[in-house]
Amino acid sequence: MVERIDAKNIEPMLKKLIDIAATVEPNLSDRLKEIDRWAGQEKAGFLTSRKFLMAFLAEIIEDAQIWLTLQENEIQSAHEEYNEECQQRLAQEMTPPLAYWYSELFPLWFRSSDRKFSQWKNCLKSGKHSADDATELNLLVEKIQERGGNVLCRKIIDFSMSTDLIVSGRQSNTSLCVQITKMGESEQMREKIKLWEKTLKCWDIKRGLFVSLDPANFPDSIQSASNLILFNSDRMKSEGYKSFSF
Template sequence: MQAKEVKEKLKFLISEASLIDPNLAKRLDEIRRWIKDTKDGSLNTKKLVMAFLLEAIEDSEVWLQLKVQTPEVCQLDLARMTAPVRYWYSYLFPKWLNEADSKLYIWKQKMMAGEFNQEDVELLAKIVNEIKSRQGTVLQRYVADLSMATDLIVSSSQEKPLCVQLTSLSEEFTEIKYQDWKNTLREWGIERGLFLSFHPGEPEFIKQLVNITLYNSNNLKIGSYLKFSVPS
């Protein structure tokens, strides 16, 4: 989908959402106004912005489909989803629509200006692949990452979703980021979280990260926000 199509799609979804979920319409209109003055050619070159827009469109379409169903059919549709996807659509996404997002304005500006580096993209892809190879399920969302301090929403065998943040910061800065992360999760009502700091040069560190993640997906208690370093 190109920029012109994205802009038209947003207008269509805003019109549709205004009759079904005004909060979604309001959020989408905020996104539409953010990009409306950016020329289509320029917008097409902003890969991260376009990826976010396509993700927002996809989430909005799924959400509207769920909203027009009867409660019984909606529950059946949610039950067919993986645990991370179900958690996203049944809790985090509607929470994002219904509540103020203090970080949204800042990261939208940075995203449009190209100020985000994506050094961790390949690392996260490897972690996701490793989780899936062990029959775990996982979801990534820009909103979860940038507003909710969550790189990955993960579920293992017991299908309890766990919000995970990864960082390679040096030890002196890790504690500050950990406290900010914990506060952010609490603000969004996320009841369990895992904060993983790591040293990329450590042998098989990806397997170690996934071991810790899958174990805590099954075992971390409600109200726990665990900080863990690899190597420990």
């Protein structure tokens, strides 16, 4: 769970992270500068009025803090100055989806050109974004966690990587990227699946699951989807994309 941040603290926290990242990873520093120019310098009242924008800013600040801490730990460990017990504790606390996010997808995002970034930045800042599938996603996350699975949600993977959830099951440390939709069987959905596969390949995401839920069949479709996601997280091959409808 990402901690909330007071809107008045957004800009100073971004500035601090920009300075730290400049000596560790210039690409992250540059991406944070872009975010600061776009939203960090807005007045606190404006930011507070944009719930989803604030949620994204809190996520990016926490992710940058954790990623930079992990890099520092790696450097200390390489010089044998880092406490081995502390390193083991950090590894135990890092779930497979978090490890996948911080080791692969997050650094890939800030080191790459994200062609969707300007589009969803404008959407968040204008206040037009609405999480119309939030209820279904929250129920699905609860079901997966109840059965011992691990789940990660991030605005970046949702908007840029066609992924609502990164999931790992109880029997595998390999993460699965899951896209959820409420669209029924149609030509439009088939086109959406093609675009989804193309996006995952663009981000070098090897394992993906596309799940279409039937709003008229809740909560049964949520239960079935959670079973399907956990099964495929544990059993799906190292590479592949699958789609299912309920």
